[in-house]
Amino acid sequence: KKLVIAVVQDKDSSRLSDALVKQNLRATKLASTGSFLKSGNTTFMIGVEEDRVDSVLKLIQDNCRSRKQIMSPITSMGTNAEGYVPYPVEVEVGGATVFVLPVDQFLQF
Amino acid sequence: KKLVIAVVQDKDSSRLSDALVKQNLRATKLASTGSFLKSGNTTFMIGVEEDRVDSVLKLIQDNCRSRKQIMSPITSMGTNAEGYVPYPVEVEVGGATVFVLPVDQFLQF
Amino acid sequence: KKLVIAVVQDKDSSRLSDALVKQNLRATKLASTGSFLKSGNTTFMIGVEEDRVDSVLKLIQDNCRSRKQIMSPITSMGTNAEGYVPYPVEVEVGGATVFVLPVDQFLQF
Ligand SMILES: Nc1ncnc2c1ncn2[C@@H]1O[C@@H]2COP(=O)(O)O[C@H]3[C@@H](O)[C@H](n4cnc5c(N)ncnc54)O[C@@H]3COP(=O)(O)O[C@H]2[C@H]1O
Numbered sequence: 001k002k003l004v005i006a007v008v009q010d011k012d013s014s015r016l017s018d019a020l021v022k023q024n025l026r027a028t029k030l031a032s033t034g035s036f037l038k039s040g041n042t043t044f045m046i047g048v049e050e051d052r053v054d055s056v057l058k059l060i061q062d063n064c065r066s067r068k069q070i071m072s073p074i075t076s077m078g079t080n081a082e083g084y085v086p087y088p089v090e091v092e093v094g095g096a097t098v099f100v101l102p103v104d105q106f107l108q109f
Numbered sequence: 110k111k112l113v114i115a116v117v118q119d120k121d122s123s124r125l126s127d128a129l130v131k132q133n134l135r136a137t138k139l140a141s142t143g144s145f146l147k148s149g150n151t152t153f154m155i156g157v158e159e160d161r162v163d164s165v166l167k168l169i170q171d172n173c174r175s176r177k178q179i180m181s182p183i184t185s186m187g188t189n190a191e192g193y194v195p196y197p198v199e200v201e202v203g204g205a206t207v208f209v210l211p212v213d214q215f216l217q218f
Numbered sequence: 219k220k221l222v223i224a225v226v227q228d229k230d231s232s233r234l235s236d237a238l239v240k241q242n243l244r245a246t247k248l249a250s251t252g253s254f255l256k257s258g259n260t261t262f263m264i265g266v267e268e269d270r271v272d273s274v275l276k277l278i279q280d281n282c283r284s285r286k287q288i289m290s291p292i293t294s295m296g297t298n299a300e301g302y303v304p305y306p307v308e309v310e311v312g313g314a315t316v317f318v319l320p321v322d323q324f325l326q327f
Pocket residue numbers: 007033034035036037038039041078091092093094095096097239240241242243244245246247263264265266
């Protein structure tokens with residue numbers, strides 16, 4: 001078993017969830033926040049047999065889109081310059097950030 | 110050290126939390142959602158010495174019950190057929206879904 | 219790549235988040251709860267190249283403080299004695315509890 005952890009945009013969360021269910025892939029969702037844009041996103045935890053990891057990755061790729069998001073001036077603490085951005089700035093947010101973790105044991109009670 | 114990740118039903122969350130504290134086992138809880146029933150559940154993260162993994166697993170098994178849950182027709186996007194279930198359907202939800210992950214380093218500051 | 223999971227106090231969450239962004243380290247935050255004090259804290263997931271793990275750990279250590287928190291009598295289910303603590307008790311909460319996890323694959327779509 002492997003544990004796939006995928007951070008996706010909220011807009012794609014239902015579509016990805018339904019696509020996983022249709023392929024009988026089980027998953028758990030957590031509400032999360034990006035540290036740069038400080039806006040909400042969704043973290044999926046998907047426990048899957050090693051031989052189905054590639055089909056989970058393809059499913060994530062097919063159902064999660066990259067989009068431009070406006071970074072509002074008040075949250076732009078993270079700039080290297082004076083510390084704030086006077087104008088709204090457009091940031092390209094990717095479709096998914098994915099980690100595949102090794103699993104020592106998997107159990108269901 | 111190992112990191113035990115356990116997805117349990119909300120109804121068992123306090124009982125499991127108290128049982129862990131009584132055995133001086135430390136844990137962190139996260140609010141989560143099941144991708145199939147789309148209802149709330151609880152994800153525990155329990156960092157524990159390798160030689161205590163078995164007692165954590167037994168504690169989870171003893172404190173988390175499986176139950177039948179009603180799946181309401183509007184959330185049943187995931188069926189293979191027309192895409193919706195006309196009548197409420199009973200689904201058996203297990204007591205816990207558990208992953209034991211290897212840990213390279215554990216630190217407390 | 220490694221996945222650093224750090225449980226920190228809510229009070230340090232923004233400072234740590236901004237410090238990570240300044241060093242161009244990417245992270246995702248999750249709202250969480252401690253199982254002993256049953257009060258809110260923050261769990262960071264930080265995917266980072268293996269050669270930057272030490273600088274992430276130092277950043278966490280520099281930005282997260284330990285503090286005394288008052289444990290209110292009603293939540294002290296976890297004591298070993300009668301099961302409740304008659305007086306408010308002071309508990310020292312550390313700055314951060316950190317797990318460094320191995321990662322098989324890292325992808326961004
Ligand atoms: N220091 C910085 N300087 C300039 N631009 C920056 C930046 N940090 C982030 N960005 C940009 O902002 C987008 C949103 O980042 P955020 O941290 O809100 O939301 C992130 C975060 O929640 C998560 N994420 C990305 N990389 C991660 C990592 N290595 N570890 C943990 N979470 C990560 O995935 C979300 C989307 O990331 P993505 O890379 O597609 O998109 C990122 C990236 O394009």
